[in-house]
Amino acid sequence: MKFLSHLFLAIGLLVLTSCTKSCGSSRKDMTPEQVVEAYLNISLNMKDVGQKEDLLALTTDNLRDAIVQASDDTLKNAFINKNYRLKTYSVVERRDRTPRETEVTFSISYNDLGDNPELKEEDAALVTTENTVSVAKQNGIWLIRDVLGKKTTIDFPFSQADEIKPAPGGSDPTPEQPPPTEEEGEAEAAPN
Secondary structure: OHHHHHHHHHHHHHHHHHHHHHHHHHHHHOOHHHHHHHHHHHHHOOOOHHHHHHHHOOEOHHHHHHHHHOOHHHHHHHHHOOOEEEEEEEEEEEEEEEOOEEEEEEEEEEEEOOOOOOOOHHHOEEEEEEEEEEEEEEOOEEEEEEEOOOOOOOOOOOOHHHOOOOOOOOOOOOOOOOOOOHHHHHHHHOOO
């Protein structure tokens, strides 16, 4: 019996030591594409707000600040309370800008369930998005710095205030035109 407990203890220590060694060295060996895939894997499969720390470990600068400042409700709405059914995601392209800066473009396909999580997959719209992130090497590891394209609720947290919505009446939001001056008004009213 004592032999068996010592054997389990030895196996446990061996597993813990090998995981610690491989996990510690593998993070430094991750490519920018692998960092983006790791981020997407966490964000698209998140079950608990506590996994925010895992996202922070893969981010820096603007994206890290956005995640730090995101409320638990924003994180739940972005990552946990899913209104979609994930189909696929993959890295599409890498564009090196400098030896320490690159851009990674990825694609995500999902069925949009809208407000009905019980909607059948075949009845839900299939959505495919493509986005680009800036990835930078800091202290020997690659970190996602910022989202260069549009932010979407399923891969990056954002508040409802950041959402672009059409103006009332269904038209796209456009800058408001100032009223015509007296001279312009007179010119429009004068017959040609």
